[in-house]
């Protein structure tokens with residue numbers, strides 16, 4: 177699909193039927209695959225031939241969808257995972273071992289923060305968390321000889337900071353490590369991080385890519401641009417023999433375009449088994465077919481609602497990267513010229529309880545922990561995801577007690593605004 181626009185890739189990328197093949201992506205609902213001889217299958221086990229033998233490692237349905245996402249991001253190879261959590265874990269663990277160090281931005285999704293700060297720390301990998309507004313001195317000082325990657329989100333969930341991708345890519349490359357960007361909220365429709373210097377992109381496909389709240393999933397895409405061999409001493413897993421595959425060297429056998437994803441499939445999927453199911457991949461592909469249309473509507477609705485809220489007397493503040501007076505506006509114009517996402521956050525002057533009461537009065541947006549769905553949804557972090565924290569602790573982690581997070585769906589903007597207006601009136605009465 178090279179040379180085609182993103183819209184065409186959304187609809188037709190990945191599965192390219194041959195003469196007489198099904199027009200729609202087939203769900204290959206099979207754990208295993210049949211071979212005429214043991215020798216043929218042995219070649220697959222040794223990575224000497226490509227093909228399918230067991231769906232824990234690879235499955236044709238999943239590979240078709242991964243190929244579509246790779247094309248959307250402009251990458252050379254991709255793999256689906258069972259969740260966004262698995263994608264971020266694999267993306268880092270593929271190049272960092274016990275005793276290594278990774279730098280991540282402090283604004284990343286709470287689930288990823290916990291994965292890094294608690295679970296991967298137990299595995300012996302140390303993380304330094306940096307503010308996205310850190311000084312050059314702070315950024316430079318964070319790198320250590322054993323640093324293996326820099327990690328951030330294009331649009332932070334839920335803080336909505338926009339990543340200065342060029343700045344962090346430059347810093348990472350100056351220290352011989354890749355920049356990994358979680359592009360979940362922007363999607364390749366609104367930002368293609370590889371064009372700004374990122375090396376690896378991850379996704380929770382659970383969000384906009386699926387877009388209908390029906391299948392948890394993740395994806396990792398490699399740009400093929402990072403030269404592991406120039407920093408061979410830092411990345412021995414890619415540049416020295418893998419004894420579990422008869423001494424094969426990933427960068428030699430698969431080149432820069434394929435080494436990283438092949439290693440993640442051959443080692444991490446083999447050993448940790450976080451494959452996406454073919455059925456989920458099929459649903460994800462249906463979602464991707466309309467991603468370009470849905471993102472435009474999510475963004476238009478969010479901007480219209482954010483502008484309405486800004487003028488409303490009951491609202492103390494609104495954060496949305498598309499608002500001209502938003503602190504992220506200039507970065508959003510640079511990196512997200514087609515739009516940012518459908519998620520906005522705002523505070524009610526009447527405080528914490530009013531935020532909860534307001535959400536109860538909404539009839540279109542449902543109260544959910546989910547975001548990035550065709551159906552609008554909302555959340556009051558102070559009484560749900562962050563309920564164990566005091567008001568002072570909430571403020572310290574950037575979540576005001578009166579904050580409402582609203583994920584605008586693809587319903588009509590007029591209806592969403594009217595619903596929010598009646599809910600604000602109802603709590604004032």
Ligand SMILES: *Cc1c(COP(=O)(O)O)cnc(C)c1O
Nearest residue numbers: 259260261285333360380382393
């Ligand atoms: C939801 C989310 C994740 C985790 O993805 P799951 O599919 O829920 O495992 C990771 N990163 C971001 C930015 C997310 O929004």
